[in-house]
Amino acid sequence: PEKAVAAMARQAPESLAELNRLIQRSEPLVPGATQAVLGEGPEGAAIAIVGEQPGDHEDREGRPFVGPAGQLLTAALEEAGVDRGGLYLTNAVKHFKFVQRGKRRIHQSPTAGEVKHYRWWLMTELGFVRPRLVVALGATAALALSGRPVSVLRERGPMAFDGWNGFVTVHPSYLLRLPGDEERRRAQAEFVADLRRAAALA
């Protein structure tokens, strides 16, 4: 065990840049991703937002939240009066997991084991950013941050995560998938209200 601890200490990055180099050099747990998608935003941001994993667009562009879910998030933040540029945005899992169907790459949710595999990186990353509040978007982020399964619709709102002031809300992809226009509008308004409430806590 002493050797293992020494090996860990040697690996422990001393900066976010060094951590990011480790992440970039790592193999995806599930093969196929183009690249690791790193967190983005200023160190010392008051709020960190944690998503699930990069999607198809994020995997190609190498930036978090640039696809349809990211666009919805950006619009909701704007409506809530929160400047996206001042936030730190990242994901619980750093590689896109998918199945190929013809030309399309269909998103696959990470397993609990995969989330656990990436958890050390996420926690180390947050340790460098030191936000006042960590917002989990959806169940995967909430699992990664709390270490237990979370029912997002029942438990949405403030939640203490392993040493961080946290807040749980839905994932924007969930909003994109809601079938009825009316239902989607209502759920989006609730999402904006959550973001506004979270920002007031930070």
Ligand code: URA
């Ligand atoms: N969904 C996520 O959870 N993260 C992204 O970066 C993009 C889509």
